[in-house]
Amino acid sequence: MRKNTIVIRAINKKIIKDVAFCIKKGDIVVFPTETVYGLGANVFDGEAVERIFKAKGRPSDNPLIVHIYNLFQLDLIAKDIPAAAIKLFKKFSPGPLTIVLPKKKSIPSIVTAGLSTIAVRIPAHPVARVLLKETGLPIAAPSANISGRPSPTTFEMAKREMEGRVDFIINGGDCKIGLESTVIQINGNEVIIFRPGAITKEMIEEVLPFPYYIIKQENEGKILKPLSPGQKYVHYKPSAEVYVIDKIDIEKIKKLFKKKKVGILAVNFKSLATENIILRNFRSISDYARKLYKTFIEMDNAGIKIILVQGVPEKGIGQALMNRLLKASGKRHLKL
Ligand code: TXA
Ligand code: MG
Secondary structure (H helix, E strand, C coil): CCCCCEEEECCCHHHHHHHHHHHHCCCCEEECCCCCCEEEEECCCHHHHHHHHHHHCCCCCCCCEEECCCHHHHHHHECCCCHHHHHHHHHHCCCCEEEEEEECCCCCCCCCCCCCEEEEECCCCHHHHHHHHHHCCCEECCECCCCCCCCCCCHHHHHHHHCCCCCEEEECCCCCCCCCCEEEEEECCEEEEEECCCCCHHHHHHHCCCCCEEEECCCCCCCCCCCCHHHHCCCCCCCCEEEEECCCCHHHHHHHHCCCCEEEEEECCCCCCCCCEEEEEECCHHHHHHHHHHHHHHHHHCCCCEEEEECCCCCCHHHHHHHHHHHHHCCCECCC
8 A cells, every 4th residue: 555645647557557567566557437436456456456445445245346348358257147247238338237157266355245146338438448458457446435435436536436445546637427337137038227327227128129128126125136236225315314306486485494504416497596595407308317425525614504405306316316316315305
């Protein structure tokens, strides 16, 4: 472990190559992906992976996603790969799709929290791709946040979370998608969505038509199928109390919360903020998704204790966004 975290700007390929070398040697590195920032280590280095769990304060029963450069590397970490998985990877990779597959024995059990399966993703972000290409190794990388907090989607967020806990942080600017990848598992003809993301149920259905069944797994205590351990933990939550609202009525909100500071996250809502109401208006659902976690953190930092988030239709990225809004709010709705 280095004494200090080294911060790097992702403009110079040569420097990223040097960081790749350090990953090979056992360092742990925060790097940008198209979804959120990740905290990565050589998947075959159990000690480095252990440092990831420590840096995040992550429970040891929550397995990591392993990132690979391309499909040729799949055989290094997974076996008995269903044809449907290859079809999906071919269609959606590199990109925000993670598939849970039977794991190879050579993977240290700390990576998969002792499970016989391994979650695999081929990321699209150029920095992630250089790291993967140059190391020639699969890289285990959860989101680069302290456990339970929103995933970092900007360099500043990643730095705040991880400076002093990791060896390198690579500044790659803001993440394009802003919500974590879709996590799925294929069991025979059944495709279970553990975590919705930018690759939607409908997009998967189009690649895998009948006889496949795509099931959106509702989490929270009701998981009967193969577990995705991450889903049982509190996630994606700011310190403030979050409530989902369907419409925005500023007068009612003022009456309800009196002099309390209230944050509101809305889409295409035209109104001016008042003294105690801090309004963040997004221009589209994908803009809302991209900036959700950043806005949560900004509102926390501004001392806001109540955040009202406008619900969105569960279409496209709206599926993943609504999932995160429900998680952040503990499914609490406020009727206005
Ligand atoms: O977009 C992303 O997926 C980001 C970037 C960095 O790639 N990564 C990310 O990793 O969100 P993490 O560790 O924060 O979330 C991984 C999720 C957890 O909910 C975990 O339980 C689940 O994937 N998971 C990992 N391995 C699994 C397995 N073998 N079976 C079921 N679920 C698994
Ligand atoms: Mg995470």
